[in-house]
Amino acid sequence: MSDAGEADVPEPPEPPDRERGSVQVLGTAHVSQASVDEVRDTIERERPDVVAVELDEGRYNQMQGGTPDDIEAEDLLSGNTVFQFLAYWMLSYVQSRLGDQFDIEPGADMRAAIEAAEEHGSGVALVDRDIQVTIQRFWSRLSFTEKLKMVGGLALGITDPRTLGLTFGAIGGLLVGFLVAAFIAPLLGVGDVLLLGITDAATLQYAGGAAIGALIGAVGGLLVIPPLESAEEYTGGLLSGFSIRVLGGIALGVVACLGLVATDTFVGPFSTASVESAGIYAVRGSAGMLAGLGVGVTIGAVVGLFLDAAGADVEEIDEIDIEEMTDGDVVAAMMEEFRQFSPSGANALIDERDAYIASHLNDLREQGYDVLAVVGAGHRAGIERHLANPAGIPSRESISGTASSRRFSPLKVLGYLVMVGFLAFFFLLIMAGVRNVFLLKVFAAWFLFNGIFAFTLARLAGARWTSAGVGGAVAWLTSINPLLAPGWFAGYVELKHRPVNVRDIQTLNEIVDDTERPVDEAMAAMFDVPLFRLIMIVALTNVGSMIATFLFPFVVLPWLAPEIGGVDALMGQLIQGAENSLELLRGLL
Structure with a gap:
């Protein structure tokens, strides 16, 4: 990600002359006016040395009017960037809907905490984990079904x-x-x-x-x-x-x-x-x-x-419900519901951040600061539990790295099977003594068939000629390599000409929220948003390659097979290749 026009990151004041400070945790509802008022009143009453807020540098920069983060083209090659933004979009959409319903800006409690701290001479500390790390770890922990539910939730908004x-x-x-x-x-x-x-x-x-x-x-x-x-x-x-x-x-x-x-x-x-x-x-x-x-x-x-x-x-949620979000029983019920949806996702989104924030707060306490921590109500219990037992808080380094995807996910297993089948097909034909001309024709057909499908669907999603061309050109290779996808390369080239940043998510939220707009108009408006177009280019390029890979043995091979006597003869050659391979192994052993 890249930043432009960054605001100065706040720093705590010089540590006071005391051996150990204190931490008071104030749980808020991020879209509640009562929480905003409570934050201001508490800071005015307590006058803490430091007000710690549930923000990272990126979100603080945006809140202070900085330019939103851009997606760097190189980030796409990590494979999960676009899908992480889907998760980010979903979480942002839910909070935006609550904010609209109660006529208050999401994050107003954090803004109020920063403003009140500055008014009363308190320092400000940013204690949350980088949002991109959180979203990446959250998305990687979700199962395939849970990811479908999240995407379906966005679709239901349209x-x-x-x-x-x-x-x-x-x-x-x-x-x-x-x-x-x-x-x-x-x-x-x-x-x-x-x-x-x-x-x-x-x-x-x-x-x-x-x-x-x-x-x-x-x-x-x-x-x-x-x-x-x-x-x-x-x-x-x-x-x-x-x-x-x-x-x-x-x-x-x-x-x-x-x-x-x-x-x-x-x-x-x-x-x-x-x-x-x-x-x-x-x-x-x-x-x-x-x-x-x-x-x-x-x-x-x-x-x-x-x-x-x-x-x-x-x-429908009413004003009383939203104000009661700071009550422990209500928050516990909400967290339990989310854990039932995705226990592993809740661990990345809630538990790890509880530990990360608590670690920061404990450091400030050990330096002698009296700290008021303004955090979402859902984090209060977990943070206080960690603060009561600081020796058991995990190190920030252990929960700050990006979590790798499951090594043997069903899609990757399928990808490895396709790769093994592709290589075995050519190996057995070579062992059977099939002419090189036929092998070259099969390879050329594989290259063109995958390329045409990937290129066409990329263009259908609105990709530039160059982006679609790159996706089509690499589709033959990426379709047999489960660690690569043609959509990443098409998106890489697309981002060189079409900037995409976090602000696009808010634009998408506004489109989804407009329930009076017909579906076709909403979809057209969404395609005008660079982030959504990028997501569709990456996704449809990959889908095109997958369709071509699936259809190749049913459509293309029967069309080429007559050159060596038909489909039955082709199968015979594969069997002959297997027999020749076994004979070769016997000879070597």
Whole structure:
């Protein structure tokens, strides 16, 4: 991260002439006016040597009007930066909603503590852990399900649960239905059922031509047709410039490919066999998409109704509740609820910070200062427990480092399996004596297939040509390396031209809070925010590479296999390679 226009970091005054000071912990609600008043009254009454606040240097700098932190391009290569900002956004959004509800700025208690300390001649000490370290450790501790819940919480802020359920159900159903029907069902021996009785070669060729044309046209429309800034004005708001580019490209692509089929013009990869094969995939996929749409919408509707009912049971927080947040019983209940959601996340967000803050406060106490610590009510009990037993406080160094991700997470295990499968595939073909020309074709197809998918989805997310190009160029390698992702590289290049900083999170909160805005307008506004666009570029570039990796053995290998006798012959070569490898090992042993 980089800072500009930093405020001077406050320093405690010279230590007083006493052997040991004291610490008083004042628990506040960060969005409560009563807490603001209590902070001011307590400082005026107690006149402590030092007022310690639950802030780090970065948040203090922002509170004093400094420029928000920028994400450095190099930070993306650590792999988790964008996802940490998702967690930061979620936590910020929750606090912002409370602040809006009670008409008070989040963090007003800390600002009041700093101002009151300056008014009464007390020193100020920043005792919290760096927010980026906290968020990184918090995010790395969350399970995959917990991360989905957090992202889902943000999505629920944009639209109602029923719309969200139906939307994701429909999209998921269409995608899963297509993949199952087009690629998995044939492996199970039920692919012919999904052809719906369409077996005529000419009909399949026309279906394949339309499918190929639609796919190429959609991609070409996004890549070639220039942005249409006034599209909504000319279409009465019915179609955006993005929609016209995609639909126009599809129309041109379909007409062109159907024209080629009608005139029996088949050149290179656009052969009779490939177009007919595409038609089979298209018919099967269409049948699967219809079935998947029905199932997905049904499941989505049920999930949406469940979420809506759950939300209806939650009573609106009123002013009395927020003032009672400083009461120990209420705070304990809140902390317990968060621990049930994520015990390991609560450890990073609450317990470790309790110890970190207590360590700072104990140091100030040992230097002879009388300290008033202004902290969130949820931290008070933990801090006081540590202060009562200072010998048991963990060292700040042990809870200040960035926590590494789980070494063998399910996604990483899957990544390692893909890498082993990729290397084993080429090794066995080499051991079987397959010609180098075929191996080069397979590698070139892998490079292009991964690159095209990653590049296209990066452009779909709004990436620059150079950013999308870099993501596409490295996708072939990153798709077989679980420690790398093409989205990191695309985001790295994107950040060189598109600054992103913490202030974007507040902009996103304002968009999510505007419940009167239609979903499509809200999404368009979010894409105008650099942070959100960066997140989508990184995510969709990675998704494109993953889709290409999954489809490669089902789509590309059957297309290349006829060169060595078909899919059965290819499998035979792999078996032969395995046998030759065993013979070689026997000879060596």
